Amino acid sequence: EAGVVQSPRYKIIEKKQPVAFWCNPISGHNTLYWYRQNLGQGPELLIRYENEEAVDDSQLPKDRFSAERLKGVDSTLKIQPAELGDSAVYLCASSLRQGGHEQYFGPGTRLTVT
Amino acid sequence: AQKITQTQPGMFVQEKEAVTLDCTYDTSDQSYGLFWYKQPSSGEMIFLIYQGSYDEQNATEGRYSLNFQKARKSANLVISASQLGDSAMYFCAMRERDSGSARQLTFGSGTQLTVLP
Numbered sequence: 491e492a493g494v495v496q497s498p499r500y501k502i503i504e505k506k507q508p509v510a511f512w513c514n515p516i517s518g519h520n521t522l523y524w525y526r527q528n529l530g531q532g533p534e535l536l537i538r539y540e541n542e543e544a545v546d547d548s549q550l551p552k553d554r555f556s557a558e559r560l561k562g563v564d565s566t567l568k569i570q571p572a573e574l575g576d577s578a579v580y581l582c583a584s585s586l587r588q589g590g591h592e593q594y595f596g597p598g599t600r601l602t603v604t
Numbered sequence: 605a606q607k608i609t610q611t612q613p614g615m616f617v618q619e620k621e622a623v624t625l626d627c628t629y630d631t632s633d634q635s636y637g638l639f640w641y642k643q644p645s646s647g648e649m650i651f652l653i654y655q656g657s658y659d660e661q662n663a664t665e666g667r668y669s670l671n672f673q674k675a676r677k678s679a680n681l682v683i684s685a686s687q688l689g690d691s692a693m694y695f696c697a698m699r700e701r702d703s704g705s706a707r708q709l710t711f712g713s714g715t716q717l718t719v720l721p
Contacts (some may be wrong), residue, residue, distance in 0.1 A: 528714070532711025532713055533649070535708050540706065581649065
């Protein structure tokens with residue numbers, strides 16, 4: 491079974507530029523999460539989807555961040571414009587809506603804003 | 605207040621020895637779940653073990669066991685017979701309202717474990 495796929499793995503951009511991250515969850519997983527992990531810290535949730543609906547986006551900085559999961563499968567997280575403080579690893583995870591306790595994480599995208 | 609506290613930024617253990625990684629949590633919910641994840645230098649988060657708040661027995665998964673002390677609100681991870689490949693960052697996490705109505709994981713700050721040959 492294929493795991494959670496994320497691309498790109500690494501991205502370096504200048505501040506004020508836009509950037510987008512893509513995630514394809516495990517097949518059949520209805521719930522998809524985007525986390526941000528700052529250096530030396532644990533991941534923090536940005537947004538959670540149940541199918542195509544964003545059910546928890548309270549931690550998403552909506553002035554510059556946006557996300558979509560149009561068909562309830564893969565998802566895109568965008569930052570526009572990026573700031574220096576956005577440098578972090580952006581992790582995508584998925585889980586079954588019913589049953590199953592664990593979230594399965596992708597390898598993450600390491601973003602560096604210069 | 606921190607919901608998940610990991611007080612050990614770094615730990616060292618000799619290969620083949622056991623090691624305990626500490627985790628305390630704070631919640632007013634009766635139903636919650638506790639998780640441990642491993643994050644090697646490659647970056648992916650690997651699920652290790654889960655303990656539900658109503659589980660009477662401590663969870664075990666191979667060389668991993670969770671020492672769950674509900675009254676003390678602690679959920680320490682015990683790794684037996686450490687291997688060099690266990691060197692990684694370890695995160696404790698909690699999911700409140702474990703009945704499934706809310707699935708947000710709250711993570712601690714992690715413990716960097718180094719296994720010495």
